[in-house]
Amino acid sequence: MATTTLEPRAGTYQRSWVLDWLTTVDHKKIGILYIVNSFLFFFAAGILALLIRSELAIPGIQFLDQNTYNQAFTMHGTIMLFLFIIPALSGFGNYIVPLQLGAPDMAFPRINALSFWLLPLGGLLIFSGYLFGGAAAEGWTGYAPLTNRSEGVGTDLWIIGLALVGTASILGAVNFIATIFKMRAPGMTLFRMPIFVWTMLVTAVLILLATPVLAAGLIALFIDRNYGGSFFDPSVGGNPVLWQHIFWFFGHPEVYIVILPAMGVVSEILPVFSRKPLFGYRAFVFATIAIGLLSFSVWAHHMFTTGSVLLPFFSFMTALIAIPTGIKMFNWLATLWRGKLILATPMLFALGFLSMFLIGGISGVMLASPPIDFHVQDTYFVVAHLHYVFFGGSVFGVFAAMYYWFPKMTGRKLNEPLGKIHFWMHFIGFNLAFFPMHQLGLDGMPRRISDYSPDAGWTLLNMVSTVGAFLVAASIIPFLINVIATFINGEPAGDNPWEGNTLEWATTSPPPAYNFDRLPPIHSERPLFFLTHGHGHAAVRPEDLEETAEDDVERRDGAV
Amino acid sequence: MQPTVASSRLRKILRAGAPMFLIGLLAGCLLPPEPKTEVGKDVFNLYIVVLVLAGIVFVAVEGFIVYAIVRYRRKPGDDTLPEQHHGNTKVEIIWTLIPTVIVFILFGFSMATLSEIEARSENPGVVVQVDGFQWDWTFRYEDGPVIEPRGNEPPVLAVPVGEPVRLVLNSLDVNHAFYVPQFLIKRDLIDLGENGPDNELEFTITEAGTYAGQCAEFCGEAHADMKFVVEAMEREAFDEYMAALASGETPPPTGGGECSTTIEIKANNTQFDIGEFKVPADTDFCIAFENQEAVPHNVAIYDGGEAIFTGEFVNEPGSITYNVPALPAGEFRFICDAHPAMVGDVTVTE
Numbered sequence: 084m085a086t087t088t089l090e091p092r093a094g095t096y097q098r099s100w101v102l103d104w105l106t107t108v109d110h111k112k113i114g115i116l117y118i119v120n121s122f123l124f125f126f127a128a129g130i131l132a133l134l135i136r137s138e139l140a141i142p143g144i145q146f147l148d149q150n151t152y153n154q155a156f157t158m159h160g161t162i163m164l165f166l167f168i169i170p171a172l173s174g175f176g177n178y179i180v181p182l183q184l185g186a187p188d189m190a191f192p193r194i195n196a197l198s199f200w201l202l203p204l205g206g207l208l209i210f211s212g213y214l215f216g217g218a219a220a221e222g223w224t225g226y227a228p229l230t231n232r233s234e235g236v237g238t239d240l241w242i243i244g245l246a247l248v249g250t251a252s253i254l255g256a257v258n259f260i261a262t263i264f265k266m267r268a269p270g271m272t273l274f275r276m277p278i279f280v281w282t283m284l285v286t287a288v289l290i291l292l293a294t295p296v297l298a299a300g301l302i303a304l305f306i307d308r309n310y311g312g313s314f315f316d317p318s319v320g321g322n323p324v325l326w327q328h329i330f331w332f333f334g335h336p337e338v339y340i341v342i343l344p345a346m347g348v349v350s351e352i353l354p355v356f357s358r359k360p361l362f363g364y365r366a367f368v369f370a371t372i373a374i375g376l377l378s379f380s381v382w383a384h385h386m387f388t389t390g391s392v393l394l395p396f397f398s399f400m401t402a403l404i405a406i407p408t409g410i411k412m413f414n415w416l417a418t419l420w421r422g423k424l425i426l427a428t429p430m431l432f433a434l435g436f437l438s439m440f441l442i443g444g445i446s447g448v449m450l451a452s453p454p455i456d457f458h459v460q461d462t463y464f465v466v467a468h469l470h471y472v473f474f475g476g477s478v479f480g481v482f483a484a485m486y487y488w489f490p491k492m493t494g495r496k497l498n499e500p501l502g503k504i505h506f507w508m509h510f511i512g513f514n515l516a517f518f519p520m521h522q523l524g525l526d527g528m529p530r531r532i533s534d535y536s537p538d539a540g541w542t543l544l545n546m547v548s549t550v551g552a553f554l555v556a557a558s559i560i561p562f563l564i565n566v567i568a569t570f571i572n573g574e575p576a577g578d579n580p581w582e583g584n585t586l587e588w589a590t591t592s593p594p595p596a597y598n599f600d601r602l603p604p605i606h607s608e609r610p611l612f613f614l615t616h617g618h619g620h621a622a623v624r625p626e627d628l629e630e631t632a633e634d635d636v637e638r639r640d641g642a643v
Numbered sequence: 644m645q646p647t648v649a650s651s652r653l654r655k656i657l658r659a660g661a662p663m664f665l666i667g668l669l670a671g672c673l674l675p676p677e678p679k680t681e682v683g684k685d686v687f688n689l690y691i692v693v694l695v696l697a698g699i700v701f702v703a704v705e706g707f708i709v710y711a712i713v714r715y716r717r718k719p720g721d722d723t724l725p726e727q728h729h730g731n732t733k734v735e736i737i738w739t740l741i742p743t744v745i746v747f748i749l750f751g752f753s754m755a756t757l758s759e760i761e762a763r764s765e766n767p768g769v770v771v772q773v774d775g776f777q778w779d780w781t782f783r784y785e786d787g788p789v790i791e792p793r794g795n796e797p798p799v800l801a802v803p804v805g806e807p808v809r810l811v812l813n814s815l816d817v818n819h820a821f822y823v824p825q826f827l828i829k830r831d832l833i834d835l836g837e838n839g840p841d842n843e844l845e846f847t848i849t850e851a852g853t854y855a856g857q858c859a860e861f862c863g864e865a866h867a868d869m870k871f872v873v874e875a876m877e878r879e880a881f882d883e884y885m886a887a888l889a890s891g892e893t894p895p896p897t898g899g900g901e902c903s904t905t906i907e908i909k910a911n912n913t914q915f916d917i918g919e920f921k922v923p924a925d926t927d928f929c930i931a932f933e934n935q936e937a938v939p940h941n942v943a944i945y946d947g948g949e950a951i952f953t954g955e956f957v958n959e960p961g962s963i964t965y966n967v968p969a970l971p972a973g974e975f976r977f978i979c980d981a982h983p984a985m986v987g988d989v990t991v992t993e
Contacts, residue, residue, distance in 0.1 A: 149864050153866075226817075229862060317838070318836065320837060359726075363729075389831045389833060391839070405746050416711070424717055434712065438704075438708050441705065448693075448745075452756075457686065461820060526824060532867035533867045
């Protein structure tokens with residue numbers, strides 16, 4: 084496509100760029116704020132991870148005393164999940180979803196700004212425990228009654244900070260749902276929406292249903308700790324297992340909140356870089372919805388060893404999730420089949436996602452079997468599993484999105500050789516860091532221990548894991564150099580550097596404040612494909628070009 | 644498009660490589676420890692079934708990804724579009740069935756194993772209430788003796804081999820978990836107050852020995868230190884052990900209870916009473932160490948600068964028996980870690 088130059092409309096006026104960014108309600112600027120903020124927290128939590136791995140490299144206590152160690156892994160988990168992965172993917176959602184729908188902005192721009200600004204506030208509150216005698220140190224799951232009884236204001240700050248972050252999520256979810264249902268361009272029916280939008284929609288519904296449960300649990304815990312409540316403390320009649328039910332009723336949908344948008348990113352990238360449509364679009368949408376529904380019936384698989392849950396039911400429901408996930412995996416593989424694969428950095432991270440998330444998925448099915456769970460629950464096997472899902476899955480998705488959409492956001496393309504160096508260091512470091520943990524867990528190394536005996540036989544694998552963790556950290560250096568250098572003086576990207584087929588590529592890079600001057604006709608989930616390759620191309624299905632009655636209705640009622 | 648020579652060669656390599664990889668996977672990698680309980684054996688067998696299924700899925704999917712990258716990589720300059728497949732209902736139904744079948748197989752095996760684990764015997768060989776608390780353990784035998792925590796030393800839970808052992812898991816404060824990796828089983832200790840009974844755990848140990856265990860549920864600051872030892876012994880030895888406990892005597896030494904060779908070493912006036920000792924190679928042995936003064940001493944064995952065995956310190960007059968793992972033939976030194984001048988030679992002979 085030719086590059087179109089868009090002149091700003093009348094009414095622009097000068098003001099300082101700082102004030103501009105602080106007060107912006109433009110979904111694109113808010114999206115970038117989300118992403119920058121997420122990466123700052125990513126670096127902070129990454130440093131905590133390096134501290135943890137340094138301490139565990141060899142037996143004995145070297146760097147951190149037990150209490151500091153416990154704070155480090157608690158903060159690492161909390162920050163990585165709540166302030167890096169979820170907001171980073173929300174940030175891409177914020178930037179991309181309105182563009183992919185052909186909308187000028189999110190439905191509620193001011194709520195959008197509010198839901199962003201609550202995040203750094205909540206994050207700093209969580210971290211501020213370090214200034215007031217120590218951060219929370221009960222693990223990111225905050226199990227009662229340990230959390231009821233721990234001294235120190237750090238845990239209270241953790242509760243309040245998380246409640247704020249949760250509020251931000253809920254507001255964002257409402258905004259996404261409203262945007263997706265009410266702001267679609269004429270012709271953009273639900274089944275013509277890009278898969279990324281579908282995954283963001285299901286994610287938003289999960290957030291809306293699950294996060295208030297966490298918020299309620301946090302408030303109950305705060306009452307227990309500060310106002311003599313008795314929800315969770317057995318010494319005053321509470322039930323500690325209740326906390327686990329509440330936490331995981333939120334916590335398991337949360338896993339899908341974290342992974343579904345990354346699946347969406349990958350489902351955008353694989354077709355573009357295979358030069359094919361996503362295989363089985365509808366099956367993929369239904370699989371996404373099925374995962375969302377099932378995610379509310381599996382929470383107690385985190386609680387098999389408590390002796391308080393119905394094992395066969397939760398085991399069965401958990402194993403069922405393998406079916407829609409398997410469908411997705413097959414659809415991705417079929418998308419590659421007989422494609423013409425372009426191995427640019429976004430594609431490398433997307434393929435990395437496939438191969439690493441697979442391992443997390445397999446170990447997840449293993450953990451769904453209660454007898455196996457009885458052995459490896461709360462060991463490093465679970466740590467390996469969750470990192471293959473969150474890091475091998477979601478974080479690879481975040482980086483794939485970064486390399487894929489950076490040209491749209493800045494108008495400049497990230498450097499490919501640096502991107503490939505980043506990918507390979509990241510991929511090798513990740514596997515060195517986390518694959519040995521499977522064996523450590525099978526050997527019986529419990530998670531959340533600051534030290535282990537030299538006789539236990541865990542020393543070598545722990546050392547390997549630490550080396551891997553430092554390699555992952557080192558891989559961030561080429562990434563940062565790449566981002567900064569490209570930002571200053573990168574290769575101009577043009578409107579559509581990857582030959583993408585969704586609407587965000589139909590406007591300038593970066594897009595103007597109002598996103599689109601003119602929208603192409605939308606007859607399928609790949610509007611630009613038919614614009615580029617047009618009528619008469621063998622690959623164009625007749626039904627993709629038909630004007631349906633539905634289109635007319637959409638056009639009449641369309642919000643644009 | 645016809646497959647090229649290179650791609651059919653690749654296919655051959657993949658075909659040959661996949662089973663090799665599986666065998667390699669099963670040959671010792673990614674396995675739990677050899678199970679020492681009857682339920683552990685069931686769990687182990689289930690795990691093998693699951694691991695084989697997992698291995699097949701892993702090899703198939705990763706193999707396809709690698710194959711696709713090699714086979715379908717775009718040739719430089721090729722700007723044509725590949726055929727645009729939008730989907731195929733038939734194959735999609737087939738590959739919905741594949742994970743479904745796997746899931747049902749897994750679920751069936753899991754439930755069969757689960758019923759073995761949950762089975763309760765009518766007459767357990769011993770019933771012990773396990774009290775977990777921050778950050779140690781007390782073991783209360785149903786018929787009397789109580790094993791109190793021992794400070795830095797993990798407390799010892801003695802149980803008979805070949806008889807069901809029933810544990811009542813009672814938390815005195817926050818959540819803990821009783822976990823012995825070699826038993827392949829764990830269960831939480833949760834104080835439910837009025838809300839329910841304590842968890843129980845039952846297993847039958849199949850082999851006498853010393854098994855290390857520790858708390859597996861994060862329980863606060865010193866969680867990592869919350870260790871214990873299970874000492875599994877034959878019925879006779881167990882009865883003697885319990886009798887000794889009941890009469891208030893020091894129970895017989897831990898470590899299988901039997902030492903083929905025991906070396907006696909005494910420390911006094913910051914000196915060992917012997918300057919050398921000989922032990923057979925590749926055989927575990929014991930050191931009966933007696934500290935006769937109120938100065939901390941221990942016995943450690945070094946190979947050059949590297950500690951092979953480090954015995955626990957005895958801080959005041961008292962005795963301890965160290966179980967020293969087998970050494971290869973050669974010359975070593977024994978030393979008191981607090982007093983480098985207290986040193987002697989160890990000769991390990993074939």
